[in-house]
Amino acid sequence: GRIVSMWEAMGRPSPFVAVEFGGGTGMLARDILRQARSVHPEFFESLSRYIIGERSNALRAAQQVTAKEFVELGKLRVISVDG
Numbered sequence: 001g002r003i004v005s006m007w008e009a010m011g012r013p014s015p016f017v018a019v020e021f022g023g024g025t026g027m028l029a030r031d032i033l034r035q036a037r038s039v040h041p042e043f044f045e046s047l048s049r050y051i052i053g054e055r056s057n058a059l060r061a062a063q064q065v066t067a068k069e070f071v072e073l074g075k076l077r078v079i080s081v082d083g
Contacts, residue, residue, distance in 0.1 A: 003032060004043045015048030021081065023052035026063030033070045049074075053081035 007016055023029055029050055036044040050070070054060045063078045070076035 001032070001035060001040075004036070004040050007043055007046070012042070012046065014046035016043075016046045017049045017051065018047060019051045019053065021053045023054055023063050023078070024059065026052065026059075026066035026078075029063065029076060030067035030070065033067065033075060044075075047075065050076045052076070052078045054078060055081055 003018060007013070018032075020029060029052055033044070033047075033050060036047065052060075052063050054063060057080075060078050060080065064071050067076050071078070
C-alpha cells in the first residue's frame with residue numbers, strides 16, 4: 001500500500017507514527033492495520049502508533065469500536081481535536 005511505500009521511501013523508520021484526521025467510523029484505520037499485520041509485518045512492527053484525530057464524540061466512540069482489536073493492542077489511539 002501507499003503508506004508502506006512512503007515508510008520505505010523514508011528509510012523504514014522505527015518507531016513510525018501515522019496520523020489520520022477525521023477518521024469517520026474507523027474502517028480505514030482498521031483496514032490499514034489489518035493489512036499491515038498480515039502482509040507487511042515489518043511495517044506493522046515499526047508502526048508504534050496509528051492516531052486518529054477526531055472532533056466528533058460519536059465518531060470517536062465508533063472508531064474505538066470498529067478498530068477495537070488495535071486499540072487493545074496499543075497500536076491505535078483515538079484523540080479529540082479542535083477544528
